[in-house]
Amino acid sequence: MDSGLKGRHFTRIADWAAEELLAVLELADELKRARARGEEHALLPGRAVGLLFAKPSTRTRVSFEVGVAQLGGTALYLSANELQLGRGETIRDTATVLSRYLDAIMIRTFAQADVEEFAGAASVPVINGLTDSTHPCQALADAMTIRERLGRLEGVRVAYVGDGNNVLHSLAAICNRLGMEIVAATPAGYEPDPDEIARAGGIDLVRDPREAAAGADVLYTDVWTSMGQEAERERRLRDLAAYRVDDSLLRVADEGAIVLHCLPAHYGEEITEEVLYGPQSAVWDEAENRLHVQKALLALIVP
Ligand code: CP
Ligand code: NVA
Numbered sequence: 001m002d003s004g005l006k007g008r009h010f011t012r013i014a015d016w017a018a019e020e021l022l023a024v025l026e027l028a029d030e031l032k033r034a035r036a037r038g039e040e041h042a043l044l045p046g047r048a049v050g051l052l053f054a055k056p057s058t059r060t061r062v063s064f065e066v067g068v069a070q071l072g073g074t075a076l077y078l079s080a081n082e083l084q085l086g087r088g089e090t091i092r093d094t095a096t097v098l099s100r101y102l103d104a105i106m107i108r109t110f111a112q113a114d115v116e117e118f119a120g121a122a123s124v125p126v127i128n129g130l131t132d133s134t135h136p137c138q139a140l141a142d143a144m145t146i147r148e149r150l151g152r153l154e155g156v157r158v159a160y161v162g163d164g165n166n167v168l169h170s171l172a173a174i175c176n177r178l179g180m181e182i183v184a185a186t187p188a189g190y191e192p193d194p195d196e197i198a199r200a201g202g203i204d205l206v207r208d209p210r211e212a213a214a215g216a217d218v219l220y221t222d223v224w225t226s227m228g229q230e231a232e233r234e235r236r237l238r239d240l241a242a243y244r245v246d247d248s249l250l251r252v253a254d255e256g257a258i259v260l261h262c263l264p265a266h267y268g269e270e271i272t273e274e275v276l277y278g279p280q281s282a283v284w285d286e287a288e289n290r291l292h293v294q295k296a297l298l299a300l301i302v303p
Helices: 018-036 059-070 091-101 112-121 136-150 166-177 194-200 209-213 230-239 247-252 283-301
Strands: 048-053 074-079 104-108 126-128 157-161 181-185 204-206 218-221 258-261
Touching: 018 136, 018 166, 018 283, 048 059, 048 091, 059 074, 059 104, 059 283, 091 104, 091 112, 104 112, 112 126, 126 136, 126 283, 136 166, 136 218, 136 258, 136 283, 157 166, 157 209, 166 181, 166 194, 181 209, 209 247, 258 283
Parallel strands: 048 074, 048 104, 104 126, 157 181, 157 218, 181 204, 218 258
Antiparallel strands: none
16 A cells, blocks of 8 residues: 555654545545455554554454454554563664564653654564643544544534643644544643643643633543653642533533543543443444554555
């Protein structure tokens, strides 16, 4: 597949042009249909993809492992602590050596700078599987789900309610790139990072969740305590209590609005069980779509 994207890293949404992101979404739709019809789509026969995790994962790990297998390749789960990286081998040396064995590397870790350093040293494409600052693969699945459910991206109003975190940063970036409106309601002290928002192309920030949700086509939330913030959990529960996505907030949104959540969810914290499993929830399709967008991404960037 000659995509013009072979060899590209995917560490931030903001580094990719609208037409490049749309190429991923197009192929993802096609691969989803192919899988549903049971059609062969081994676009990466014999390739090996390393999946390096310094944080836990359910969706990212399984969707990448299964996705690579469906493309005809082999995926290797690599726990950061079990590599020499955990004993002080440098990112540079690790990336240089892994590039000799692997055709692409996905990394989930803490610092965005570590992923960028890894990409700088690697001679194969590097994919960001979540950092403290961004979650670009999630944003691809979010955009795919929005387009699938609403039939368009242009002009869609996306309202994010809760903690201004990594997921919001990448969501804002893909909204701006693909012509969606993005508004976020967070408590004071939980606003998204200004540098990330500048890179993402801006956001409409409000305090009142109902103001954000008013007329929204998409109501989005994420956990209040992200991986690595466990010590702040009690404070976060208190400070974010008014930012729960529940039936009353959903009623303020557009009648045909869908609810998204990247998962894992905490019932009764950022979202109620009723909304998560309710008729407007597109959360389970959103989780499935991680598989399709990541397969598309790999097929386009892995040489
Ligand atoms: N949404 C997401 O990235 O889920 P995991 O942490 O389970 O990979
Ligand atoms: N904001 C969450 C997303 C989990 C997929 C975290 O970083 O833990």
